[in-house]
Amino acid sequence: MRHQGGLIQRVIQTIRGSRGILAGLMVAAGLFALPSFGLAADAAPAVATEYRDIPGIGSRNIVWVIAQLHLLLAGFVLGVPIFAWLCEVVGWKSGEKRYDKLAKEFTKLLTSSYATTALFGGILLFLLIAFYPKLMNYLTDIFFPSFIFYCILFLLETATLYLYWYGWDAMQDGGKKTFHIFLGFLLNLFAFFIMIVPNSWATFQASPVVIAEGTDLQRAWAATWNPTWWPVNIHRLIANVVLGGYICGAYAGIRYLAARNAEERDHYDWMGYVGNFIGVFGLLPLPFAGYWLMREIYQYNQQMGITLMGGFLSWLFILQAMLIGVLFLGSNYYFWLGITHRIPGSEGQYKKPIMAMLVILLLCLGVWMTPHSLVASLEEARKMGGTHHPLLGVFGVMSAKMTVANLMILVTFMSFIMYWRAGKQETATWAKVARAVMGAVLVIAALAVIVLGVWGYFVPAIIRINYFSTSQVLIVLFVMLTITPLTALLLKSARTTTEMVWGRMPPRAGYALVLNAVMVILLMTLMGYARSSSRVHWHIYGVMRDSSQYAFSPALGYAAAFMALNTFLFCMLVAFIFWVATMGDKGKAGYGGGAKGELPHGMPAMAGGSQSLSKLKG
């Protein structure tokens, strides 16, 4: 975990104005990414009005929904190219055509979702200018150089996207393919900047750095490089990969459930596997990034840190733990279903390790979900002596949460390794040694994580945060970085005893994929609310107060209803985009006629012959 420059901290110290008591508010569910924000420069002329409202619905609620949808779409639009590009590279390197097809299938979705995202960004921008003229004036004043930069980025991104998509088939061979891959890289590069520029506007609101002197550029740059900018950038980048992966999984899940023949089932089963894999791949480092972000926030301002971690928003983190818990369980469940169904005859063999992993996951989740302050009736609280349980209360603090998060990451990683190795027999002479080493690494790492976690209670907070938590993360990374290549080496010479059979997953696997995607979206809406409401009654923390009628934090139940609404609307939007984008396919006969030869067919293709499908019908 690294520090932002000390200079910045000092600047912040000096600009910290008076600050009020926590009364609560949340306005403008975030100025996330607003495409074509540059327009705001035209709205700059002095406006006497500070706020406008739409009575009945409320300006804040409208902005909340639109901003959240825009952010989710943007996450999708930035996550999918990463995903697609990775698939394309894999296909290019391995020569497996189905990866290329998959990448193309998803890039097709990009073009329409890209337009939708921009559309929502535009709506959001208009709404913000209309509802919050004072705030927008101020932000424009500080950020207009980056608005211009942003517009240029958009032009570049759009051009690259068109080239990437429309040039797909034309640039298939040799040097042209290399160029296409390069285009994909550029696409992601521009996309990354398109994400981090608006991030600077949003993070500025939470942790502003305002310098009095200097040119416009210097002021904009100082405001951009604020203490939470990079933590949010990294966190969102990873989260977008997760979103992209799981949405791909959900799409595959739905298509799998609706598949009409063996070929489709094969394909979408495989696609679901890839989506889930990429989702998990992103999910594993995500808690680390989140932890770093929280730490920077807390260090930046104690009030904001405590509002989130210990104060009235801390309930959100209990909800977060539940959602992440479902996500971890769902992803592992899918891996395990994969082992028992795609690898015939492996069921008995893996029952025990699966049971062990499940129990560890559940225990960890139990710890993670135990709040510091408990919900208790008067009588219960009296018996406990307060809302803090004398024994289980120790689970309520960061040291415990970090420990179990790390353990859950380890378990999930092992699930994947188990899946990877299933159905293969290692033939290398040193296989035994390697397995022993891997086992030892795993056990020692788990123990070390636990020891550090317990020890963390007995050292000053700063030592725990700077050294112990960091070491825990490094240990887990170390495990991944040793076991992955070792396994890869082992499997190189391994003999496949049982062929992986696609298309045999039961319907519940498809549902699990959909559930995971919904969980990720809910998580993003939840944390979006946490991020913007942690500013409490400030538009710009410590600099510009919210003086509108909405300068209060909505009750958690009310907020949760909005999260659900936003999740629902986003799912509908994505469904619409997918539907539109795949409409053309329906006309063509069957799914991907050419793919037949490339798909691994371990199973005789008897249409509708799988027991799982007949069960679905029954």
Add this chain to the structure above:
Amino acid sequence: MGGSLGKPIILVAIIYLLLKFVVPNIPGSAPLPSSLIFLYLMLTTSGIVIFATLSGESKDAFWGPIQRFMTGENIGGLQMLRYGVLILFPLLVGWQTYSSTAPSDQPPAENRTIHPAPPGEYTGLSNPVAKTPDNIMQGKGFYAAFCSPCHGGQFDGKGPAARGFNPPPANFSDPTTIAMLQESYLFWRIKKGGVGLPIEGMPWKSAMPRWEVELPDEWIWKIIMGEYDGAHQSPRTWE
């Protein structure tokens, strides 16, 4: 009903009994609130469902009996029981809904936030008093005079007056209290006391006195030093 349903039911029952009767009796423990028990039982149940539905056979073994019972297929003598469940279950849901919405004389469940956010004007403060053995000693002296009746001479929250209060006086040697907080946070809490808490901290419940009238700031800072030293904890810092 098949035997594979028996095991999960027994497992849930065992966990429930553990949480209800065993955990509270561990020394230093206390009864768990029902919200927490419910949470743990939910986890257990989801674990069971996950494990039981991993393979086709185990799913059939788990789900089959339930399905057969509910549809009334070849269950012979259990038919009456099935009708009973089909009638009683909706009634149960109705009763549950009624009892959770009906007015009652019970106070609502409490979710007091133990460490609410401090007001902004306190967040940037740092201890102006030099950390010398003398000052720490002095702080401990003040502590013994003003705070120990409630927070205890051993800094464990077990002072002679402590028993009367709910929430109880904070136990400073517990690593989840002052060790989590910055010195400026304590300064705010001591100065403003229970009444200075924001709403989510339920200011009306806390017996923590408001010391700003009695104690000059410098004493408070010294007490804070003495408190950390005596409780063998150190404040949260960032460097």
